[in-house]
Amino acid sequence: MYGQLDILINNAAEQHYRHSIADITDEQLERTFATNIFGMFYMTKAALPHLKPGSSIVNTTSVTSYQGQPELLDYSSTKGCITAFTRSLSQQLADKGKHPGECRGPGSDLDTPHPRHLPKAKWQTSAPLGAGQPSEVATCFVFLASEDGSYYTGQVLHPNGGMPVNS
Structure with a gap:
């Protein structure tokens, strides 16, 4: 149906390796x-009037x-910031039937080799299952946006090849 959105996926990032804060x-x-958090904030703000109850917002x-x-x-x-934004937004939207969640994993930044800084092999071995492929992370986006994921809000899924993280 035109004039509405069912799913918003915020998936943009910029990174630059620097050895010192200086x-x-x-x-x-x-x-x-501006790229990583302000863009997500403004895209979500612009999309909200077009998201119907049951819609999903997925932040990477x-x-x-x-x-x-x-x-x-x-x-x-x-x-x-994205994690805090997602969790806070989910609380704000809970009574509106919109479900923000996060998906993160090897597809977002572990697939990008940076030979000047870290060898690709280090990225591949940082998770027990090695570096993943975008298709291995995509299922999380599909799940969070589906009816099966409708009870998830403000949560972080970790499709990261078994890398332990603090959530």
């Missing part, structure tokens, strides 16, 4: 936050939300 420029910090974050990453200080900070 190397993060004001411009980089602002751009990383990263394992760095919980574990941090010393070379990705600004990026990790935005991913923590």
Whole structure:
């Protein structure tokens, strides 16, 4: 049906490896936050009037939300913001029948090789099952947006190949 949305998936990210906080420029910090959290905030705000009861909002974050990453200080900070945003939004929307949730895993940032900083092999072995593929994470998006996921709100699914995280 036109004029409404059933699913909003916020899945955009920007990251820049820096070895020191001193190397993060004001411009980089602002751009990383603008892409990773402000964009999600504004997209959600614009979509809300078009989401009917039973609609889903899926926000993508990263394992760095919980574990941090010393070379990705600004990026990790935005991913923590996404977790707090999702949990707070779910409480705000609970009585409106809209269900925000998160999906994070290897498809968001572990698939991206950064040979100048970390060898691909390190990313592949950081999770017991190795680096995943986007198709292995996509099922979480489908689940959260389906009727089967209708009782999930403000939750984080961890399709990350068995990497222990603090949730």
